[in-house]
Amino acid sequence: MFGKFEILISKFETVTFKTIRGTKDILPAETPRWQYVESVLRAVFHRFNYKEIRTPVFEQTSLFARSIGELTDIVGKEMYTFTDRSSESLTLKPEGTASVMRAFIQNNLGEAQPLVKLYYLSPMFRQERPQAGRLRQFHQFGAEAIGSPFPEADAEIIAMTIEIYRQLSLAHCALKINSVGCEKCRPRYKKILQAELRTIAPQLSEESRRRIEQNPMRVLDSKDENDIRLTAAMPLITDHLCEECSSHFGNVKALLTTLHISYTVDGRLVRGLDYYTKTAFELTSDELGSQDALAGGGRYDLLAQELGGKPTPGVGFAAGIERLMMIIEKNTMLNGLDVRPTIFLAAADSSSRSWVIEKTMELRSRGIAAETDFLQRSLKAQMREADRQRAAFVLVIGAEELKRQTAALKNLRVKGEREVSLADLPKILSEESL
Numbered sequence: 371m372f373g374k375f376e377i378l379i380s381k382f383e384t385v386t387f388k389t390i391r392g393t394k395d396i397l398p399a400e401t402p403r404w405q406y407v408e409s410v411l412r413a414v415f416h417r418f419n420y421k422e423i424r425t426p427v428f429e430q431t432s433l434f435a436r437s438i439g440e441l442t443d444i445v446g447k448e449m450y451t452f453t454d455r456s457s458e459s460l461t462l463k464p465e466g467t468a469s470v471m472r473a474f475i476q477n478n479l480g481e482a483q484p485l486v487k488l489y490y491l492s493p494m495f496r497q498e499r500p501q502a503g504r505l506r507q508f509h510q511f512g513a514e515a516i517g518s519p520f521p522e523a524d525a526e527i528i529a530m531t532i533e534i535y536r537q538l539s540l541a542h543c544a545l546k547i548n549s550v551g552c553e554k555c556r557p558r559y560k561k562i563l564q565a566e567l568r569t570i571a572p573q574l575s576e577e578s579r580r581r582i583e584q585n586p587m588r589v590l591d592s593k594d595e596n597d598i599r600l601t602a603a604m605p606l607i608t609d610h611l612c613e614e615c616s617s618h619f620g621n622v623k624a625l626l627t628t629l630h631i632s633y634t635v636d637g638r639l640v641r642g643l644d645y646y647t648k649t650a651f652e653l654t655s656d657e658l659g660s661q662d663a664l665a666g667g668g669r670y671d672l673l674a675q676e677l678g679g680k681p682t683p684g685v686g687f688a689a690g691i692e693r694l695m696m697i698i699e700k701n702t703m704l705n706g707l708d709v710r711p712t713i714f715l716a717a718a719d720s721s722s723r724s725w726v727i728e729k730t731m732e733l734r735s736r737g738i739a740a741e742t743d744f745l746q747r748s749l750k751a752q753m754r755e756a757d758r759q760r761a762a763f764v765l766v767i768g769a770e771e772l773k774r775q776t777a778a779l780k781n782l783r784v785k786g787e788r789e790v791s792l793a794d795l796p797k798i799l800s801e802e803s804l
Protein backbone atom coordinates (compact mmCIF):
# COMPACT_ATOMS: atom_id res chain seq x y z
CA MET A 371 0.00 0.00 0.00
CA PHE A 372 2.58 2.51 1.12
CA GLY A 373 4.82 1.47 -1.74
CA LYS A 374 2.30 2.59 -4.30
CA PHE A 375 1.66 5.86 -2.49
CA GLU A 376 5.39 6.70 -2.50
CA ILE A 377 5.68 6.00 -6.23
CA LEU A 378 2.83 8.39 -6.93
CA ILE A 379 4.41 11.15 -4.89
CA SER A 380 7.89 10.62 -6.28
CA LYS A 381 6.64 11.15 -9.82
CA PHE A 382 5.17 14.56 -8.84
CA GLU A 383 2.08 13.69 -10.77
CA THR A 384 -0.95 15.88 -10.38
CA VAL A 385 -3.68 13.53 -9.33
CA THR A 386 -7.31 14.40 -8.81
CA PHE A 387 -9.32 11.95 -6.80
CA LYS A 388 -12.98 11.52 -7.47
CA THR A 389 -15.79 9.43 -6.08
CA ILE A 390 -16.16 6.01 -7.68
CA ARG A 391 -18.82 5.91 -10.42
CA GLY A 392 -22.21 5.31 -8.87
CA THR A 393 -21.22 6.64 -5.44
CA LYS A 394 -21.96 10.07 -4.01
CA ASP A 395 -20.79 12.42 -1.31
CA ILE A 396 -23.62 13.60 0.87
CA LEU A 397 -22.54 17.17 1.38
CA PRO A 398 -23.24 19.45 4.37
CA ALA A 399 -25.98 21.22 2.41
CA GLU A 400 -27.82 17.88 2.12
CA THR A 401 -27.13 16.23 5.48
CA PRO A 402 -29.82 18.16 7.41
CA ARG A 403 -32.44 16.61 5.10
CA TRP A 404 -30.95 13.16 5.61
CA GLN A 405 -30.94 13.65 9.36
CA TYR A 406 -34.54 14.81 9.26
CA VAL A 407 -35.63 11.78 7.21
CA GLU A 408 -33.68 9.44 9.49
CA SER A 409 -35.31 10.95 12.57
CA VAL A 410 -38.79 10.56 11.07
CA LEU A 411 -38.27 6.95 10.12
CA ARG A 412 -36.70 6.04 13.45
CA ALA A 413 -39.68 7.65 15.19
CA VAL A 414 -42.10 5.55 13.11
CA PHE A 415 -40.12 2.34 13.73
CA HIS A 416 -40.10 3.03 17.46
CA ARG A 417 -43.84 3.73 17.47
CA PHE A 418 -44.36 0.31 15.88
CA ASN A 419 -41.99 -1.20 18.50
CA TYR A 420 -39.21 -2.18 16.08
CA LYS A 421 -35.68 -2.16 17.53
CA GLU A 422 -32.57 -1.19 15.63
CA ILE A 423 -30.00 -3.76 14.52
CA ARG A 424 -26.62 -2.87 12.97
CA THR A 425 -24.85 -5.62 11.07
CA PRO A 426 -21.38 -5.44 9.48
CA VAL A 427 -21.00 -3.93 6.05
CA PHE A 428 -19.46 -7.12 4.66
CA GLU A 429 -20.29 -10.78 5.10
CA GLN A 430 -19.27 -14.16 3.73
CA THR A 431 -20.18 -14.27 0.04
CA SER A 432 -22.04 -17.56 0.45
CA LEU A 433 -24.55 -15.92 2.83
CA PHE A 434 -25.90 -13.83 -0.05
CA ALA A 435 -25.54 -16.54 -2.68
CA ARG A 436 -27.62 -18.92 -0.53
CA SER A 437 -30.31 -16.49 0.50
CA ILE A 438 -30.81 -14.14 -2.44
CA GLY A 439 -30.30 -16.96 -4.96
CA GLU A 440 -27.45 -17.92 -7.30
CA LEU A 441 -29.50 -17.14 -10.39
CA THR A 442 -30.69 -13.66 -9.43
CA ASP A 443 -29.28 -10.47 -10.98
CA ILE A 444 -27.87 -9.39 -7.62
CA VAL A 445 -25.81 -12.52 -7.03
CA GLY A 446 -25.09 -13.21 -10.70
CA LYS A 447 -23.74 -9.83 -11.72
CA GLU A 448 -24.10 -7.07 -9.15
CA MET A 449 -22.23 -8.05 -6.00
CA TYR A 450 -19.03 -6.36 -4.86
CA THR A 451 -17.14 -9.52 -4.03
CA PHE A 452 -13.47 -9.68 -3.12
CA THR A 453 -11.01 -12.07 -1.63
CA ASP A 454 -9.26 -10.86 1.49
CA ARG A 455 -5.68 -11.60 2.53
CA SER A 456 -6.67 -14.94 4.02
CA SER A 457 -8.32 -15.95 0.73
CA GLU A 458 -11.82 -15.72 2.14
CA SER A 459 -14.51 -14.58 -0.29
CA LEU A 460 -16.31 -11.57 1.15
CA THR A 461 -19.11 -9.41 -0.22
CA LEU A 462 -20.28 -5.90 0.57
CA LYS A 463 -23.94 -6.10 1.65
CA PRO A 464 -26.20 -5.82 -1.40
CA GLU A 465 -29.33 -5.88 0.80
CA GLY A 466 -30.24 -6.17 4.46
CA THR A 467 -32.47 -9.19 5.09
CA ALA A 468 -29.81 -11.89 4.70
CA SER A 469 -27.53 -10.21 7.25
CA VAL A 470 -30.37 -9.60 9.70
CA MET A 471 -31.43 -13.25 9.46
CA ARG A 472 -27.81 -14.37 9.90
CA ALA A 473 -27.58 -12.22 13.05
CA PHE A 474 -30.96 -13.51 14.27
CA ILE A 475 -29.77 -17.12 13.98
CA GLN A 476 -26.22 -16.55 15.23
CA ASN A 477 -27.36 -14.65 18.33
CA ASN A 478 -30.43 -16.80 19.09
CA LEU A 479 -32.58 -13.69 19.09
CA GLY A 480 -35.70 -15.85 18.80
CA GLU A 481 -35.07 -17.43 22.19
CA ALA A 482 -35.99 -14.37 24.19
CA GLN A 483 -39.31 -13.68 22.47
CA PRO A 484 -41.55 -15.31 19.89
CA LEU A 485 -41.75 -12.30 17.57
CA VAL A 486 -38.59 -10.27 16.97
CA LYS A 487 -39.14 -6.89 15.31
CA LEU A 488 -35.99 -5.29 13.92
CA TYR A 489 -35.13 -2.32 11.74
CA TYR A 490 -31.94 -1.14 10.07
CA LEU A 491 -30.45 1.79 8.24
CA SER A 492 -27.38 1.01 6.18
CA PRO A 493 -25.40 1.60 3.01
CA MET A 494 -25.81 -1.17 0.42
CA PHE A 495 -23.64 -1.99 -2.57
CA ARG A 496 -24.59 -3.26 -6.02
CA GLN A 497 -22.62 -2.97 -9.22
CA GLU A 498 -25.53 -1.81 -11.36
CA ARG A 499 -25.42 0.56 -14.32
CA PRO A 500 -25.62 3.98 -12.63
CA GLN A 501 -28.51 6.22 -13.66
CA ALA A 502 -30.97 8.58 -12.00
CA GLY A 503 -32.19 6.75 -8.90
CA ARG A 504 -29.71 3.91 -9.29
CA LEU A 505 -26.39 4.02 -7.51
CA ARG A 506 -23.66 1.54 -6.66
CA GLN A 507 -23.51 2.60 -3.03
CA PHE A 508 -26.96 3.57 -1.85
CA HIS A 509 -28.75 3.59 1.47
CA GLN A 510 -31.64 1.52 2.61
CA PHE A 511 -33.84 1.49 5.64
CA GLY A 512 -35.85 -1.60 6.27
CA ALA A 513 -37.54 -3.75 8.85
CA GLU A 514 -38.07 -7.43 9.55
CA ALA A 515 -40.73 -9.10 11.71
CA ILE A 516 -39.34 -12.55 12.44
CA GLY A 517 -41.46 -15.25 14.06
CA SER A 518 -45.04 -14.80 12.83
CA PRO A 519 -46.48 -16.80 9.92
CA PHE A 520 -49.73 -14.84 10.13
CA PRO A 521 -51.16 -12.19 7.79
CA GLU A 522 -51.32 -9.63 10.61
CA ALA A 523 -47.51 -9.39 10.49
CA ASP A 524 -47.57 -8.79 6.70
CA ALA A 525 -50.21 -6.09 7.19
CA GLU A 526 -48.18 -4.39 9.92
CA ILE A 527 -45.04 -4.30 7.77
CA ILE A 528 -46.98 -2.82 4.83
CA ALA A 529 -48.79 -0.32 7.07
CA MET A 530 -45.50 0.75 8.63
CA THR A 531 -43.85 1.26 5.23
CA ILE A 532 -46.75 3.47 4.18
CA GLU A 533 -46.79 5.35 7.49
CA ILE A 534 -43.15 6.39 6.98
CA TYR A 535 -43.96 8.02 3.62
CA ARG A 536 -47.11 9.54 5.10
CA GLN A 537 -45.09 11.10 7.91
CA LEU A 538 -42.77 12.58 5.29
CA SER A 539 -45.80 14.07 3.51
CA LEU A 540 -45.21 12.03 0.37
CA ALA A 541 -48.37 11.79 -1.65
CA HIS A 542 -48.71 9.89 -4.94
CA CYS A 543 -47.40 6.55 -3.66
CA ALA A 544 -49.00 3.45 -5.12
CA LEU A 545 -49.02 0.08 -3.39
CA LYS A 546 -48.91 -3.08 -5.50
CA ILE A 547 -49.23 -6.47 -3.86
CA ASN A 548 -49.00 -10.05 -5.00
CA SER A 549 -48.50 -13.52 -3.65
CA VAL A 550 -45.57 -15.43 -5.11
CA GLY A 551 -46.74 -18.72 -3.59
CA CYS A 552 -44.76 -21.23 -1.59
CA GLU A 553 -42.66 -24.33 -2.09
CA LYS A 554 -45.85 -26.31 -2.72
CA CYS A 555 -47.61 -24.21 -5.37
CA ARG A 556 -44.80 -22.17 -6.96
CA PRO A 557 -42.91 -25.06 -8.64
CA ARG A 558 -46.19 -26.22 -10.20
CA TYR A 559 -46.97 -22.76 -11.52
CA LYS A 560 -43.39 -22.24 -12.73
CA LYS A 561 -43.70 -25.34 -14.93
CA ILE A 562 -46.98 -24.14 -16.45
CA LEU A 563 -45.51 -20.68 -17.10
CA GLN A 564 -42.28 -22.08 -18.48
CA ALA A 565 -44.16 -24.26 -20.99
CA GLU A 566 -46.16 -21.25 -22.20
CA LEU A 567 -43.08 -19.04 -22.39
CA ARG A 568 -41.14 -21.57 -24.41
CA THR A 569 -43.76 -21.29 -27.18
CA ILE A 570 -43.01 -17.58 -27.61
CA ALA A 571 -39.31 -17.72 -26.71
CA PRO A 572 -37.89 -16.68 -30.11
CA GLN A 573 -39.84 -13.41 -30.03
CA LEU A 574 -38.79 -12.41 -26.51
CA SER A 575 -35.87 -10.17 -25.57
CA GLU A 576 -32.54 -11.88 -24.98
CA GLU A 577 -32.75 -11.30 -21.23
CA SER A 578 -36.23 -12.81 -20.99
CA ARG A 579 -35.22 -15.79 -23.15
CA ARG A 580 -32.44 -16.51 -20.71
CA ARG A 581 -34.82 -16.21 -17.77
CA ILE A 582 -37.32 -18.78 -19.13
CA GLU A 583 -35.16 -21.63 -17.89
CA GLN A 584 -33.52 -19.94 -14.91
CA ASN A 585 -36.20 -17.78 -13.34
CA PRO A 586 -39.38 -17.80 -15.49
CA MET A 587 -41.45 -15.62 -13.15
CA ARG A 588 -39.08 -12.73 -13.76
CA VAL A 589 -40.01 -12.74 -17.46
CA LEU A 590 -43.36 -11.29 -16.38
CA ASP A 591 -41.45 -8.52 -14.64
CA SER A 592 -39.62 -7.47 -17.84
CA LYS A 593 -39.54 -3.75 -18.65
CA ASP A 594 -39.23 -4.48 -22.41
CA GLU A 595 -42.42 -3.29 -24.15
CA ASN A 596 -42.47 -6.14 -26.63
CA ASP A 597 -42.06 -8.67 -23.79
CA ILE A 598 -44.91 -7.02 -21.89
CA ARG A 599 -47.20 -7.24 -24.93
CA LEU A 600 -46.25 -10.86 -25.70
CA THR A 601 -46.75 -12.06 -22.14
CA ALA A 602 -49.99 -10.12 -21.51
CA ALA A 603 -52.16 -13.25 -21.52
CA MET A 604 -49.76 -15.54 -19.65
CA PRO A 605 -51.08 -17.42 -16.61
CA LEU A 606 -50.51 -15.57 -13.35
CA ILE A 607 -49.42 -17.05 -10.02
CA THR A 608 -52.49 -15.60 -8.31
CA ASP A 609 -54.62 -18.11 -10.24
CA HIS A 610 -52.39 -21.02 -9.21
CA LEU A 611 -51.92 -20.55 -5.48
CA CYS A 612 -52.44 -23.46 -3.11
CA GLU A 613 -55.22 -23.17 -0.55
CA GLU A 614 -52.93 -21.98 2.23
CA CYS A 615 -51.29 -19.25 0.11
CA SER A 616 -54.61 -18.19 -1.31
CA SER A 617 -56.20 -17.86 2.10
CA HIS A 618 -53.13 -16.01 3.47
CA PHE A 619 -53.28 -13.58 0.55
CA GLY A 620 -57.03 -13.07 1.04
CA ASN A 621 -56.47 -12.27 4.71
CA VAL A 622 -53.65 -9.80 3.97
CA LYS A 623 -55.91 -7.98 1.51
CA ALA A 624 -58.79 -7.91 4.00
CA LEU A 625 -56.51 -6.49 6.71
CA LEU A 626 -55.24 -3.78 4.37
CA THR A 627 -58.82 -2.79 3.68
CA THR A 628 -59.52 -2.69 7.43
CA LEU A 629 -56.50 -0.40 7.82
CA HIS A 630 -57.79 1.88 5.03
CA ILE A 631 -54.77 1.11 2.85
CA SER A 632 -55.55 1.10 -0.86
CA TYR A 633 -53.69 -1.31 -3.09
CA THR A 634 -53.79 -2.95 -6.48
CA VAL A 635 -53.08 -6.63 -6.99
CA ASP A 636 -50.36 -7.05 -9.59
CA GLY A 637 -50.04 -10.71 -10.53
CA ARG A 638 -46.82 -9.87 -12.40
CA LEU A 639 -45.02 -8.52 -9.38
CA VAL A 640 -42.13 -10.81 -8.55
CA ARG A 641 -39.25 -9.44 -6.62
CA GLY A 642 -35.65 -9.91 -7.74
CA LEU A 643 -34.73 -12.06 -4.75
CA ASP A 644 -35.41 -15.79 -4.49
CA TYR A 645 -36.24 -15.98 -0.81
CA TYR A 646 -39.75 -14.54 -1.02
CA THR A 647 -42.77 -16.73 -0.30
CA LYS A 648 -46.43 -15.70 -0.24
CA THR A 649 -46.76 -11.90 0.08
CA ALA A 650 -44.68 -9.62 -2.14
CA PHE A 651 -45.27 -5.89 -2.37
CA GLU A 652 -43.85 -2.76 -3.88
CA LEU A 653 -44.46 0.92 -3.29
CA THR A 654 -43.90 3.15 -6.32
CA SER A 655 -44.03 6.88 -6.92
CA ASP A 656 -44.99 8.58 -10.17
CA GLU A 657 -42.52 11.34 -9.32
CA LEU A 658 -39.50 9.07 -9.89
CA GLY A 659 -39.34 8.29 -13.62
CA SER A 660 -38.14 4.88 -14.80
CA GLN A 661 -36.65 3.75 -11.47
CA ASP A 662 -39.98 4.25 -9.72
CA ALA A 663 -39.76 1.74 -6.86
CA LEU A 664 -39.52 3.45 -3.50
CA ALA A 665 -39.75 0.33 -1.37
CA GLY A 666 -40.31 -3.37 -1.68
CA GLY A 667 -40.76 -6.31 0.57
CA GLY A 668 -42.49 -9.52 1.35
CA ARG A 669 -42.58 -12.73 3.30
CA TYR A 670 -39.65 -15.15 3.51
CA ASP A 671 -40.77 -18.19 5.47
CA LEU A 672 -38.00 -20.50 4.26
CA LEU A 673 -35.02 -18.16 4.67
CA ALA A 674 -34.08 -19.06 8.26
CA GLN A 675 -33.92 -22.74 7.38
CA GLU A 676 -31.99 -22.01 4.20
CA LEU A 677 -29.37 -20.27 6.35
CA GLY A 678 -29.08 -23.17 8.78
CA GLY A 679 -31.46 -21.90 11.46
CA LYS A 680 -34.65 -23.35 12.92
CA PRO A 681 -37.67 -22.92 10.61
CA THR A 682 -38.83 -19.37 11.41
CA PRO A 683 -41.27 -17.36 9.31
CA GLY A 684 -40.54 -13.72 8.57
CA VAL A 685 -41.76 -10.70 6.66
CA GLY A 686 -40.02 -7.42 5.91
CA PHE A 687 -39.38 -4.51 3.60
CA ALA A 688 -36.50 -2.37 2.35
CA ALA A 689 -36.59 1.15 0.95
CA GLY A 690 -34.06 3.35 -0.79
CA ILE A 691 -33.20 6.66 0.87
CA GLU A 692 -31.75 8.31 -2.27
CA ARG A 693 -35.00 7.77 -4.17
CA LEU A 694 -36.94 9.22 -1.28
CA MET A 695 -34.56 12.21 -1.31
CA MET A 696 -35.21 12.77 -5.03
CA ILE A 697 -38.83 13.50 -4.16
CA ILE A 698 -38.15 15.31 -0.91
CA GLU A 699 -35.71 17.68 -2.64
CA LYS A 700 -38.67 19.08 -4.53
CA ASN A 701 -40.38 19.75 -1.22
CA THR A 702 -39.32 23.26 -0.21
CA MET A 703 -40.86 22.80 3.24
CA LEU A 704 -37.68 21.03 4.23
CA ASN A 705 -35.35 23.87 3.31
CA GLY A 706 -33.76 25.70 6.21
CA LEU A 707 -33.21 22.61 8.34
CA ASP A 708 -29.48 23.29 8.54
CA VAL A 709 -27.52 23.65 11.74
CA ARG A 710 -27.05 27.29 12.82
CA PRO A 711 -25.32 28.76 15.84
CA THR A 712 -27.53 30.41 18.43
CA ILE A 713 -24.83 32.99 19.12
CA PHE A 714 -21.70 34.29 17.43
CA LEU A 715 -19.21 35.91 19.82
CA ALA A 716 -17.08 38.54 18.11
CA ALA A 717 -13.87 39.93 19.59
CA ALA A 718 -13.53 43.70 19.06
CA ASP A 719 -9.77 43.65 19.75
CA SER A 720 -6.98 41.14 20.25
CA SER A 721 -7.03 41.51 24.05
CA SER A 722 -10.56 40.08 24.28
CA ARG A 723 -9.92 37.10 22.00
CA SER A 724 -9.02 34.62 24.71
CA TRP A 725 -12.04 35.65 26.85
CA VAL A 726 -14.27 35.16 23.82
CA ILE A 727 -12.88 31.69 23.12
CA GLU A 728 -13.27 30.68 26.75
CA LYS A 729 -16.86 31.96 26.84
CA THR A 730 -17.71 30.20 23.57
CA MET A 731 -16.49 26.90 25.00
CA GLU A 732 -18.40 27.50 28.24
CA LEU A 733 -21.66 28.22 26.38
CA ARG A 734 -21.18 25.06 24.30
CA SER A 735 -20.68 22.94 27.40
CA ARG A 736 -23.92 24.40 28.76
CA GLY A 737 -25.74 23.14 25.67
CA ILE A 738 -25.80 26.34 23.61
CA ALA A 739 -24.71 26.28 19.96
CA ALA A 740 -22.02 28.97 19.98
CA GLU A 741 -19.48 30.03 17.36
CA THR A 742 -16.64 32.51 17.23
CA ASP A 743 -13.81 33.61 14.96
CA PHE A 744 -10.83 31.34 14.36
CA LEU A 745 -9.20 33.39 11.59
CA GLN A 746 -8.19 36.50 13.57
CA ARG A 747 -10.46 38.61 11.40
CA SER A 748 -11.42 42.26 11.77
CA LEU A 749 -14.63 43.04 13.67
CA LYS A 750 -16.37 43.94 10.41
CA ALA A 751 -15.40 40.58 8.87
CA GLN A 752 -16.58 38.77 12.02
CA MET A 753 -19.97 40.49 11.76
CA ARG A 754 -20.23 39.36 8.13
CA GLU A 755 -19.38 35.82 9.23
CA ALA A 756 -22.10 35.88 11.92
CA ASP A 757 -24.58 36.85 9.20
CA ARG A 758 -23.33 34.16 6.81
CA GLN A 759 -23.68 31.56 9.57
CA ARG A 760 -27.19 32.87 10.18
CA ALA A 761 -26.57 33.04 13.91
CA ALA A 762 -29.59 34.17 15.93
CA PHE A 763 -27.52 36.51 18.12
CA VAL A 764 -24.21 38.27 18.01
CA LEU A 765 -22.27 39.63 20.98
CA VAL A 766 -19.34 42.02 20.49
CA ILE A 767 -16.75 41.95 23.25
CA GLY A 768 -13.91 44.46 23.60
CA ALA A 769 -11.83 45.83 26.49
CA GLU A 770 -14.65 48.22 27.41
CA GLU A 771 -17.27 45.44 27.67
CA LEU A 772 -14.92 43.30 29.73
CA LYS A 773 -14.40 46.17 32.16
CA ARG A 774 -18.16 46.83 32.45
CA GLN A 775 -19.01 43.10 32.42
CA THR A 776 -21.96 43.96 30.19
CA ALA A 777 -22.36 43.99 26.40
CA ALA A 778 -24.93 44.60 23.66
CA LEU A 779 -26.65 41.35 22.62
CA LYS A 780 -27.77 41.90 19.03
CA ASN A 781 -30.71 39.88 17.79
CA LEU A 782 -30.01 39.26 14.10
CA ARG A 783 -33.45 37.80 13.45
CA VAL A 784 -35.56 40.72 14.63
CA LYS A 785 -32.84 43.37 14.29
CA GLY A 786 -32.77 44.68 17.85
CA GLU A 787 -30.31 44.78 20.72
CA ARG A 788 -30.24 44.98 24.48
CA GLU A 789 -27.54 45.37 27.10
CA VAL A 790 -26.97 42.14 29.03
CA SER A 791 -24.75 41.16 31.93
CA LEU A 792 -22.01 38.77 30.76
CA ALA A 793 -22.62 36.57 33.78
CA ASP A 794 -26.27 36.13 32.75
CA LEU A 795 -25.47 35.17 29.16
CA PRO A 796 -25.92 31.38 29.50
CA LYS A 797 -29.26 31.86 31.28
CA ILE A 798 -30.54 34.40 28.73
CA LEU A 799 -29.52 32.24 25.75
CA SER A 800 -30.95 29.06 27.25
CA GLU A 801 -34.28 30.82 27.62
CA GLU A 802 -34.03 32.27 24.11
CA SER A 803 -33.24 28.95 22.43
CA LEU A 804 -36.27 27.28 24.04
Ligand code: AMP
Binds near residue numbers: 465508641693
Ligand atom coordinates in the same frame (compact mmCIF):
# COMPACT_ATOMS: atom_id res chain seq x y z
P1 AMP B 1 -34.57 -4.19 -3.41
O1 AMP B 1 -33.68 -4.59 -2.27
O2 AMP B 1 -33.96 -4.41 -4.77
O3 AMP B 1 -35.95 -4.70 -3.27
O4 AMP B 1 -34.71 -2.61 -3.32
C1 AMP B 1 -35.46 -1.96 -2.34
C2 AMP B 1 -35.38 -0.47 -2.59
O5 AMP B 1 -34.02 -0.03 -2.49
C3 AMP B 1 -35.81 -0.03 -3.97
O6 AMP B 1 -37.19 0.13 -4.02
C4 AMP B 1 -35.06 1.27 -4.14
O7 AMP B 1 -35.72 2.33 -3.49
C5 AMP B 1 -33.77 1.00 -3.42
N1 AMP B 1 -32.69 0.58 -4.35
C6 AMP B 1 -32.42 -0.65 -4.81
N2 AMP B 1 -31.35 -0.65 -5.62
C7 AMP B 1 -30.92 0.62 -5.68
C8 AMP B 1 -29.83 1.27 -6.34
N3 AMP B 1 -28.97 0.62 -7.09
N4 AMP B 1 -29.68 2.62 -6.16
C9 AMP B 1 -30.55 3.31 -5.37
N5 AMP B 1 -31.58 2.74 -4.71
C10 AMP B 1 -31.77 1.42 -4.86
